[in-house]
Structures are given as structure tokens and as C-alpha cells.
Amino acid sequence: xxxxxxxxxxxxxxxxxxxxxxxxxxxxxxxxxxxxxxxxxxxxxxxxxxxxxxxxxxxxxxxxxxxxxxxxxxxxxxxxxxxxxxxxxxxxxxxxxxxxxxxxxxxxxxxxxxxxxxxxxxxxxxxxxxxxxxxxxxxxxxxxxxxxxxxxxxxxxxxxxxxxxxxxxxxxxxxxxxxxxxxxxxxxxxxxxxxxxxxxxxxxxxxxxxxxxxxxxxxxxxxxxxxxxxxxxxxxxxxxxxxxxxxxxxxxxxxxxxxxxxxxxxxxxxxxxxxxxxxxxxxxxxxxxxxxxxxxxxxxxxxxxxxxxxxxxxxxxxxxxxxxxxxxxxxxxxxxxxxxx
Amino acid sequence: xxxxxxxxxxxxxxxxxxxxxxxxxxxxxxxxxxxxxxxxxxxxxxxxxxxxxxxxxxxxxxxxxxxxxxxxxxxxxxxxxxxxxxxxxxxxxxxxxxxxxxxxxxxxxxxxxxxxxxxxxxxxxxxxxxxxxxxxxxxxxxxxxxxxxxxxxxxxxxxxxxxxxxxxxxxxxxxxxxxxxxxxxxxxxxxxxxxxxxxxxxxxxxxxxxxxxxxxxxxxxxxxxxxxxxxxxxxxxxxxxxxxxxxxxxxxxxxxxxxxxxxxxxxxxxxxxxxxxxxxxxxxxxxxxxxxxxxxxxxxxxxxxxxxxxxxxxxxxxxxxxxxxxxxxxxxxxxxxxxxx
Numbered sequence: 001x002x003x004x005x006x007x008x009x010x011x012x013x014x015x016x017x018x019x020x021x022x023x024x025x026x027x028x029x030x031x032x033x034x035x036x037x038x039x040x041x042x043x044x045x046x047x048x049x050x051x052x053x054x055x056x057x058x059x060x061x062x063x064x065x066x067x068x069x070x071x072x073x074x075x076x077x078x079x080x081x082x083x084x085x086x087x088x089x090x091x092x093x094x095x096x097x098x099x100x101x102x103x104x105x106x107x108x109x110x111x112x113x114x115x116x117x118x119x120x121x122x123x124x125x126x127x128x129x130x131x132x133x134x135x136x137x138x139x140x141x142x143x144x145x146x147x148x149x150x151x152x153x154x155x156x157x158x159x160x161x162x163x164x165x166x167x168x169x170x171x172x173x174x175x176x177x178x179x180x181x182x183x184x185x186x187x188x189x190x191x192x193x194x195x196x197x198x199x200x201x202x203x204x205x206x207x208x209x210x211x212x213x214x215x216x217x218x219x220x221x222x223x224x225x226x227x228x229x230x231x232x233x234x235x236x237x238x239x240x241x242x243x244x245x246x247x248x249x250x251x252x253x254x255x256x257x258x259x260x261x262x263x264x265x266x267x268x269x270x271x272x273x274x275x276x277x278x279x280x281x282x283x284x285x286x287x288x289x290x291x292x293x294x295x296x297x298x299x300x301x302x303x304x305x306x307x308x309x310x311x312x313x314x315x316x317x318x319x320x321x322x323x324x325x326x327x328x329x330x331x332x333x334x335x336x337x338x339x340x341x
Numbered sequence: 342x343x344x345x346x347x348x349x350x351x352x353x354x355x356x357x358x359x360x361x362x363x364x365x366x367x368x369x370x371x372x373x374x375x376x377x378x379x380x381x382x383x384x385x386x387x388x389x390x391x392x393x394x395x396x397x398x399x400x401x402x403x404x405x406x407x408x409x410x411x412x413x414x415x416x417x418x419x420x421x422x423x424x425x426x427x428x429x430x431x432x433x434x435x436x437x438x439x440x441x442x443x444x445x446x447x448x449x450x451x452x453x454x455x456x457x458x459x460x461x462x463x464x465x466x467x468x469x470x471x472x473x474x475x476x477x478x479x480x481x482x483x484x485x486x487x488x489x490x491x492x493x494x495x496x497x498x499x500x501x502x503x504x505x506x507x508x509x510x511x512x513x514x515x516x517x518x519x520x521x522x523x524x525x526x527x528x529x530x531x532x533x534x535x536x537x538x539x540x541x542x543x544x545x546x547x548x549x550x551x552x553x554x555x556x557x558x559x560x561x562x563x564x565x566x567x568x569x570x571x572x573x574x575x576x577x578x579x580x581x582x583x584x585x586x587x588x589x590x591x592x593x594x595x596x597x598x599x600x601x602x603x604x605x606x607x608x609x610x611x612x613x614x615x616x617x618x619x620x621x622x623x624x625x626x627x628x629x630x631x632x633x634x635x636x637x638x639x640x641x642x643x644x645x646x647x648x649x650x651x652x653x654x655x656x657x658x659x660x661x662x663x664x665x666x667x668x669x670x671x672x673x674x675x676x677x678x679x680x681x682x
Contacts, residue, residue, distance in 0.1 A: 076619075077620060079451075079615075079619050081422045084619045110421030114453045116619070154641050154643060154644060155640055159638075169580070169583050169584065176583060180570075184570055184573070202571055229525055230525070230543055230569075233570060238632065241632060242632050243480065249625070255631075273588065278417075278457070279417075284588075288583055302495060303495060304495075305495045305496045307576075307579060308579065
């Protein structure tokens with residue numbers, strides 16, 4: 001739902017305004033357009049926290065020198081279907097898009113493509129690269145490490161990243177796209193619950209005394225959000241970080257600055273798998289459709305059970321028709337051609 | 342700890358006895374030995390539930406015709422680094438070992454190898470195949486689907502599998518090996534808590550009335566264990582099933598018999614990545630070691646924080662020295678050359 005503090009902006013206007021700002025900040029025309037689209041796409045699909053509403057922080061990262069607008073990834077080494085790239089601290093969303101594109105190309109030639117990327121910046125909405133792969137008709141899997149923001153299970157200090165992972169499977173009726181971080185709730189979500197005066201629906205972290213709690217304010221105070229599945233998400237977050245840093249040769253979470261304004265030098269992984277290279281595509285569609293149909297037959301007393309990404313196309317249509325929701329203060333700032341520092 | 346109902350058997354004796362039984366049930370000598378080792382390895386490493394204590398169920402599956410002792414996987418199709426195999430309902434642990442071996446070989450030639458396996462049987466301890474890859478000096482990732490045993494988030498009927506996933510990263514000081522299913526607790530773990538008269542340490546499922554509970558008996562009654570991270574683990578379980586079935590061309594969870602004694606025709610994925618193909622191995626070791634060192638510096642008021650798999654080598658040494666713990670009744674049964682039906 002659009003809040004009173006939000007307005008709706010036509011998609012094309014949004015892209016044009018954002019791209020214009022990026023050009024002034026040193027982006028080439030085409031790259032400015034592509035980066036603007038990735039911000040607009042996130043908001044269009046309902047991921048407002050990592051879409052246009054995050055644009056001001058990205059602008060600050062450009063002005064702070066955290067992101068180099070002109071830097072593009074370079075190939076460091078390759079062997080077969082496996083490649084290592086250096087993101088040279090360029091814009092994270094463009095680096096990620098290019099590396100997923102490269103993984104897709106590798107999958108056309110090898111069935112699978114695997115690109116590990118070092119020295120990149122925040123990719124904003126990770127789901128964009130899953131959709132990119134699925135739109136190309138291939139399976140996409142990618143993940144990133146992050147700065148330390150999640151205590152390992154059994155500890156009180158944040159040493160793990162909440163390392164989002166994306167898994168996308170193409171399907172004519174609507175891709176299946178899972179986009180999830182390793183913390184049960186993001187800090188953004190925790191803040192939203194607090195502002196609405198609500199408790200979290202399930203425990204989402206610890207109090208300063210180490211008790212599990214559903215109170216958002218208590219978690220903001222302790223800085224101890226909960227990994228999904230307690231010890232399990234803690235282990236998975238660690239492994240995703242190790243895989244990304246070992247394979248890219250880049251930095252691991254513990255080496256990254258613990259400041260959202262300075263978070264940089266991330267390590268990421270992009271995998272594409274071309275299912276049509278080893279079997280008839282129509283059979284694969286049947287399999288995926290049958291899984292979805294079975295899920296939809298679930299016995300639920302509340303909301304119908306949905307597959308990951310099921311709501312996206314509906315929200316996308318709605319937002320394209322009615323305009324993309326943007327925070328009014330941010331848009332006003334952007335509309336004046338300057339973004340608050 | 343060894344319970345009074347457990348005895349300790351030397352590793353080699355264990356393998357010899359198990360292999361002897363398998364030969365009588367139709368295994369070729371070499372395959373009997375390898376399968377026996379995989380059972381013994383699981384118990385040796387402390388995964389008793391999927392080691393020798395599960396041998397009687399495997400024998401029943403052989404006698405029921407669920408598992409064909411002589412069947413071996415055949416290559417169905419291949420393209421580059423991607424292969425599809427048909428397990429022909431052979432022994433799940435041998436099929437899995439062979440497919441990980443094949444993925445490792447593909448990774449030597451292509452940097453990465455990806456094998457999707459249809460029509461296989463329960464692989465017992467999934468961690469075995471992670472250790473197999475890491476012992477070969479490569480990264481191993483594998484997962485399996487299972488029969489329906491986990492309700493999707495928001496539903497009360499089990500339609501998802503608890504689909505275990507394994508991620509293994511080789512390291513001289515001890516591999517990092519994560520081996521985790523999508524349910525917060527296995528039914529085996531839930532039963533153990535009930536038998537000890539204990540509550541689960543965190544909520545692990547629902548009552549028949551749909552309330553979250555830590556009472557093991559209530560979860561056994563409702564048959565509604567909890568996915569890790571609630572909606573997140575539910576989504577991840579679904580995606581792992583879709584990936585395994587779509588890529589192998591095999592069956593998805595909803596097509597599998599809902600009976601542990603009849604569970605068969607599983608779909609699995611085996612991935613190996615050779616990090617040495619794209620960068621200096623010593624640098625990769627440094628990166629992994631540094632992540633482990635940082636984790637060990639975690640602030641904990643209780644047990645020290647450990648990485649996935651950290652306890653295995655110690656337990657392995659201990660069990661090899663003192664004998665492998667096996668349930669006494671099961672060993673007595675096995676020792677008499679017959680296994681209870």
C-alpha cells in the first residue's frame with residue numbers, strides 16, 4: 001500500500017530523473033540508464049527498501065568515493081566454466097548485472113557458468129539478477145557477502161554478514177525467485193514494526209541480556225538480530241561468505257568496514273545453469289508447474305500459500321499502471337536535482 | 342556420549358560385518374565394501390542417526406525391492422560441465438558417491454562440475470559427499486529432495502521435503518562442512534528430546550491447533566515441524582526441490598511416497614568447484630583460515646563458537662580410537678547375521 005508519505009511516479013520518468021543525476025555524477029549515458037533501471041525495477045517490483053528509496057545513500061557513496069562510477073569489472077582468471085572477476089569498486093548493481101550476464105553466456109557454452117566477483121559494491125536488490133537469469137531462460141543463483149551485521153549463533157557480537165542468496169527458476173507462468181538474507185528480519189523491517197508500534201510476528205533477535213525477543217526496539221538496542229533457523233542460518237551465512245571470498249579471492253565479511261555508509265569491497269558469486277542444454281525444456285516446465293500446483297493445494301486457514309516471487313508480477317503490473325511508489329521526501333529532493341548528503 | 346544401550350565396535354570390524362551382509366543381499370564385493378564404509382563413516386563422525394543405526398532400515402529397503410543392489414547410474418545427457426544421470430533405483434549412497442566423484446572429475450576439466458541425478462534412493466548421511474569433495478581438495482555442494490514431511494509456511498499439511506543441503510570447503514586445518522536439513526529439528530532429534538523428557542531449546546513446530554511449540558510430543562502429534570526461518574526455509578526447501586527435479590528430469594517431492602519405508606525415486610544435485618583452477622591455493626587457504634580465526638574470536642558467554650564441521654575430526658579420532666558407537670540391539674541383530682525386518 002502507498003503510505004501518505006509516498007507518491008507515485010511513472011516508471012519512465014523515474015528512470016529519466018535518476019539517470020540524469022547519475023550522468024552529472026560521472027556515469028556514462030548508457031551505464032547511467034542501466035543503473036537507473038535497476039533502482040526503478042526494484043521499486044516497480046515492490047522491493048522499496050532497495051529501490052529508489054535507497055538512491056540517496058548510493059549518491060552519498062558516489063560522493064564519498066566508495067563507488068567509482070567509471071570503473072568496470074575486469075577478468076582476472078578463467079578456467080572452463082569458472083571465471084574470476086575484479087569489480088574495481090565500480091557501481092555494485094552494474095558489476096552484478098554484467099557478471100550475471102557473463103555467467104549466462106558461460107552457461108550457453110558449458111551448460112553452467114560460474115563467475116566470482118571481488119572488490120565490488122552493494123548490488124542493491126539481489127533479486128534483479130535472479131530475474132535477469134530467469135528472463136534469459138536459465139536458472140540463476142547468486143549471493144553476496146555483507147559487512148558484519150549478524151552475531152554467529154552463541155555469540156553477542158556481529159561477525160557474520162546477513163549475506164542474501166537468490167535462486168531463480170524460469171517458468172512461463174511466472175518465474176520462481178527466492179531472494180532471502182540470513183537474518184530473520186532486516187533492520188529495515190525491524191524498524192518498520194517499531195514505527196507501527198507492533199511486535200514482530202516471531203522472535204527476531206535478542207535483548208541486551210541475551211533473551212530471545214519479538215520486540216523490535218529491543219533488537220535495535222542490542223544490535224543482535226537472529227539468523228534464520230538459529231545455528232543453521234548462522235552456519236549457512238558463514239559458508240556463503242567463505243565461498244564468495246575464497247572463489248573470488250576477495251574480502252570476507254570480517255575484513256569489511258562495519259558502517260553502512262562505508263561498506264565496500266564485497267565478494268559475490270553468480271551462477272547460471274541452462275536446463276535446455278541437457279533436456280527438453282517442455283518437460284522442465286511441466287515439472288516446475290506441477291510443483292507450483294501442488295503447493296497451491298496446501299491446506300491453509302489463512303492466506304493462500306505462495307511460491308517465492310509469486311506476488312511480484314501482480315505488483316509489477318499494478319505499479320507500472322499506477323506509477324512506482326517513491327518516498328515523497330526523497331522524490332522531492334531528487335526532483336530538485338540534489339540529493340541530501 | 343555412549344549410552345548404556347550402545348556398544349563400541351572397531352571401525353574395520355564394523356565395515357567387515359556390514360559388507361558381509363550386503364554381499365549376501367546381492368552386492369558385488371567392492372560395492373558392498375564401499376557402502377559399508379559409508380555407513381561406518383557416518384557413525385565414526387558422530388552422525389549416528391544416518392550411520393550404522395540406520396542399517397536395518399536399509400536392509401528392509403533391499404528386501405522390499407525399494408533398492409536394487411546391482412543397479413548403477415547411467416549417463417542420460419551431457420553438455421559441457423553439466424551432466425544428467427539416472428540412478429536406476431540403485432543404492433543411494435553408492436549413486437551419490439559416484440555422482441560426486443563424477444562432479445569432481447568434471448571440475449578438474451572445467452573448473453566446475455554439475456551432476457543432476459534422478460531416480461535414486463536415500464543417500465543416508467549427506468555430509469559424506471561433502472567430505473569426499475573436500476578430501477579431494479575441491480569445494481563440494483550437494484542436496485537431495487525427500488518425501489513430503491514438512492508443511493509449507495502457512496499450511497498444515499506436509500508438502501515440502503526437509504531437503505538437506507551440504508556445503509564443504511577444503512582446508513588443511515579441517516574442512517568446513519555444513520550439513521543441514523530445512524526443518525529446524527529432524528524427527529529423530531524431536532523424539533530424542535521427548536524420550537529425555539526435555540523441551541526443545543527453541544520452538545520446533547506446531548501443535549495440532551497451529552500454535553508454535555517447543556514440546557516435542559506435540560509436534561510428533563501434529564506432524565508439523567517448523568522450517569528454519571519460518572517462511573524463509575519453506576521457500577528454500579521448495580527451490581531446492583525444483584532445482585533437483587527440473588535439472589535431473591526426475592521426480593519432485595510431491596510425487597514421492599509419503600512413507601519412510603517406501604521413500605524412493607529421489608532427485609539430487611552434486612556440484613564440485615576446483616578453486617585451484619582460478620587462483621593460488623595458498624591464498625584461498627589464508628582466506629578460509631582468517632574467516633575461521635575471526636569466528637573463534639566471537640564473544641560468547643557459553644560454549645565457544647564453532648564453524649560447521651569443527652567437531653567432526655575430534656569425534657572421528659575419538660571414535661576410531663575407542664570404537665564406533667552402535668546401538669547394542671542393532672549390533673546384536675547384525676552380529677547374528679540377520680537384521681530385524
